[in-house]
Amino acid sequence: MTLAKPLGAPGQPQRFEGLSAADQCVHCGLCLPHCPTYAWHAVEGDSPRGRLTLMQGLAQGHLEPESPRLREHLEGCLGCRSCEAVCPARVPFAALMDRARAILVDHPATHSPGERLRHAAQHQAMKHPLLRDIGGLAARGAVRLRAQRLLPQGPWRRSVEHVGASLARAPHLRGTVTPETADVLLFTGCMDRFFTGPDLEAALRVLDRLGFGVAIPPGQTCCGALARHAGHTGEAQELEARNLAAFAHPERPVIVLDSGCEASLREYPEGGPGSRVSSLTRFLLRYLRATPDAAPWLDRPVRVALHLPCTLRNVTREGRELPELLARLPGVTLASVSAAPNCCGAGGTAMLTQPRMADDLGRATLAALRADQPDIIVSANVGCSVHLRALVEEGIPILSPARFLAGRLARP
Numbered sequence: 001m002t003l004a005k006p007l008g009a010p011g012q013p014q015r016f017e018g019l020s021a022a023d024q025c026v027h028c029g030l031c032l033p034h035c036p037t038y039a040w041h042a043v044e045g046d047s048p049r050g051r052l053t054l055m056q057g058l059a060q061g062h063l064e065p066e067s068p069r070l071r072e073h074l075e076g077c078l079g080c081r082s083c084e085a086v087c088p089a090r091v092p093f094a095a096l097m098d099r100a101r102a103i104l105v106d107h108p109a110t111h112s113p114g115e116r117l118r119h120a121a122q123h124q125a126m127k128h129p130l131l132r133d134i135g136g137l138a139a140r141g142a143v144r145l146r147a148q149r150l151l152p153q154g155p156w157r158r159s160v161e162h163v164g165a166s167l168a169r170a171p172h173l174r175g176t177v178t179p180e181t182a183d184v185l186l187f188t189g190c191m192d193r194f195f196t197g198p199d200l201e202a203a204l205r206v207l208d209r210l211g212f213g214v215a216i217p218p219g220q221t222c223c224g225a226l227a228r229h230a231g232h233t234g235e236a237q238e239l240e241a242r243n244l245a246a247f248a249h250p251e252r253p254v255i256v257l258d259s260g261c262e263a264s265l266r267e268y269p270e271g272g273p274g275s276r277v278s279s280l281t282r283f284l285l286r287y288l289r290a291t292p293d294a295a296p297w298l299d300r301p302v303r304v305a306l307h308l309p310c311t312l313r314n315v316t317r318e319g320r321e322l323p324e325l326l327a328r329l330p331g332v333t334l335a336s337v338s339a340a341p342n343c344c345g346a347g348g349t350a351m352l353t354q355p356r357m358a359d360d361l362g363r364a365t366l367a368a369l370r371a372d373q374p375d376i377i378v379s380a381n382v383g384c385s386v387h388l389r390a391l392v393e394e395g396i397p398i399l400s401p402a403r404f405l406a407g408r409l410a411r412p
């Protein structure tokens, strides 16, 4: 790492703006046992405290943003926010990490033409459903033809190998009412043509069966989380602006299936959907508490292990809702889950870019989930589900809450 001069004290002149909150860190180390990358690497630079020290060095001009080692440590964060959840000094770690990564993006020391192409394609696909249709078709074709055999080792090959078990056809989504008359608005996200199509169809079935008028506002797009956490702030803001316009229907709840998207939408600036955003599970739980006999559910026995993603535990704080909702359904037994790492390793695109660590964390998570011999695993995050499905050795289904709930509806 290029260390231009010794690291200075907090409050020194800043070369890069927006990182001064790193000075709030009192180096107590309480976050260290909660950090999955620190547990895996056992290196201070891969801990929250170490990363904050690096941000201070970057801000004060003591460290260069092109330094490969600095980039490795900062880009290696999985974004689980477990550190933020336990920090007594309330260091806004996620916002700082977003800012630090934006600085790295502005100083692209190591990005190859292939990486730039991948990023440009990804950003365009987030905005345009037609491009996602083409991308989904290409991905399903590549998996069917086992095209990974022709690719060199690297993120492209890993992508094809890793997503194969989760790819699904594009959904046929039609709201039952217009946004103006809807009871709820459904957020569809950017993974609809790749992985979440069946989840969205299932959510529509459940909400319709319970009597809710659902609208799918046109013009909505990706929540922007992937772009923001990768440091592409401008792109994230562009996506955010589109969603602000699409969801500008006051007082209509916005239902989100994925805990990562929900966390991102909740943190939109004032005037955004913020407090109107709800996970499907939180929305249904409130409804079923008031109307316990609202839907006829199957009474077939099933043993479910719940995977609670880091965004759900640390950001949306809905760790109690999903177990309570499922425990209310007849025939459902919740399997106990033993201690697992604080992140399954999916971490946005980390499952593709840091495969060794991601797979170790994912396998440890699966072992914890399977300890009590469940029939099914339910996870509230699409990235975690894709990663865990790629690693699970036998065919235990890993479903979203929406698909699980739709499968428990009795025939009318």
Ligand code: SF4
Residues within 6 Å of the ligand: 024, 025, 026, 027, 028, 029, 030, 031, 032, 048, 049, 052, 083, 086, 087, 088, 089, 090, 091
């Ligand atoms: S818990 Fe907070 S204050 Fe303590 S070392 Fe970690 S980031 Fe710094």
Ligand code: SF4
Residues within 6 Å of the ligand: 034, 035, 036, 037, 038, 046, 047, 048, 051, 077, 078, 079, 080, 081, 082, 083, 084, 093
């Ligand atoms: S966000 Fe997660 S992986 Fe990143 S430093 Fe904090 S605890 Fe570690």
